[in-house]
Amino acid sequence: MIPVVETKAVSDDVASAFEDFARAFEAFKDANDTRLSEIETRLASDVVTDEKLARIDTALDDAKRRLDRLALDRSRPPLGGNPDTQRDPAQAEHKSAFHAYVRSGEATGLKRLEEKALSAGSGPDGGYLVPDTVEREVLRRLANVSPIRAISSVRVISGGQYKRAFSTAGPATGWVGETAARPQTASPTLSEMSFPAMELYAMPAATQTLLDDAVVDIESWIAEEVESAFAEQESAAFVTGDGVNKPKGFLATETVENEIWEWGRLGTVNTGGAAFPTSNPSDVLVDLIYTLKSGYRQNAAFVMNRKTQSAIRRFKDDNGQYLWAPPASIGQAATLMGFPVVEAEDMPDIALNACPIAFGDFKRGYLVVDRAGLRVLRDPYSAKPYVLFYTTKRVGGGVQDYAAIKLLKFAA
Known part of the structure; x- marks a missing residue:
């Protein structure tokens, strides 16, 4: 029952973050509309309004970062107990040998596997191949x-x-009748x-204490550690x-x-x-x-x-509609003129x-x-x-x- 509770908690956090992001964008639109109205009537916006808009804009970016992080964390399944590994004896053997190497430095099992696979890789040559499950996860x-x-x-x-x-100049083509002659085309x-x-x-x-802890999922730990650096x-x-x-x-x-x-x-x-x-x-x-x-x-x-996106976020079309739109649902991208925006x-x-x-x-x-x-x-x-x-x-x-x-x- 514990995983269900944890999953529900994560889902609730993501939903809450998405609601916060939506509310921040509505507040941003209201503040920007006020600024534009002041420009139209006074030919300049009020300093207080500008400061308020800047604060809301920053809060909107912070809310988006939190939403992105929670959505990413939710999409990461644990590596432990992978069913493919359990069904494939070769993968299970590789995983066991890799665990022994990472935790204690015992490389005999990995050397034997790479000899069986006719691999030239060895410790002095740059390390040992990780199990396929780890590579796929990374x-x-x-x-x-x-x-x-x-x-x-x-x-x-x-x-x-x-x-x-690739072709810098494609072959010559043309239309012909059913019984007409086919002239030779130029080569591409x-x-x-x-x-x-x-x-x-x-x-x-890692500390040796961490490696000695049997509860720690070494595969997941490696994937997490190299993810951000890579x-x-x-x-x-x-x-x-x-x-x-x-x-x-x-x-x-x-x-x-x-x-x-x-x-x-x-x-x-x-x-x-x-x-x-x-x-x-x-x-x-x-x-x-x-x-x-x-x-x-x-x-x-x-x-x-994100800074460029912040500048574009204020643009409107001729009908007064904002060109930038927040994600329609969790996990989707914001859009600009109907096209996704990648940060x-x-x-x-x-x-x-x-x-x-x-x-x-x-x-x-x-x-x-x-x-x-x-x-x-x-x-x-x-x-x-x-x-x-x-x-x-x-x-x-x-x-x-x-x-x-x-x-x-x-x-x-």
Whole structure:
């Protein structure tokens, strides 16, 4: 009966957080409407109203953070007692051997398993592979925490690099009659895109007392410890990474004004200055949306940080309706003009020549490459009395369709 009570308590917390968030947004709208009314009547807003709106805006962001955290915690099932492991003797053997290695440093079982699998990996070579259940859980958690990974295409590879061909000029085609001659078509012009997987590491530490405690779920502990470290590094790389020993972020891609867009660059829409236009500021967002071809708009989303989202939250349409809308239910994203808003704190703030807003179909536009295998190397010597667990995974990424993502650039 205890798990039922805990689940109910968590659900109640999430529902309460969602209600708090909804109430905060209603208070935000009321305060902003008052500010706009003061501007219309006095040509300036009252200082007290501005301060009140700023406080409510901050409270709204805090409520959203709490809601996101509770919703994420609720979506994490425990790793212990996984039914797949119980049914598969090989997985059960790997799990048992891994537990012995993590808790006491006994690597005989893992060495035997990797010899049976004809694996060249060993402790001196960089650690031992974790059980599949742990790797799947880490990747699932990363999909929930890492914003760009959550909306991009993800491909698992067994080598160190993923290559794909793309056509720079498709084959010639045409319409013909049923009995008309079929002229020979031109050959397609192909080029190759390469996505290398770079090494990402985390080094959680534990006391020997924690490892000796049989009640502690070691698999879950490792997943939790590396989750935030991996997600933080991944998120930054997928946005701004330079491609040197890390994935190449989409903002590191060369840009060009969309009127002269060409393959290999990302198209931009300029705002006309270092801030949104004073008159009809949302028009540039409309331009950004319709710069994207209709085939990409169907699954498109906005990507921006929380500070930029705060500025856009005040925009209205011609009918006085707010363009930004809170999530319709728990677990869903806020929307802007009907499109989901993805919060990526590594996106830049609004500034001259910055691109703080991206819009596009990231499933088609950005590719994340995961090399199969998550490794752990136990180190009880470097930080006595703590035991370090040097945990590594290999991941890469980059733009795979330059027509699927557009950027809003604050420039003349």
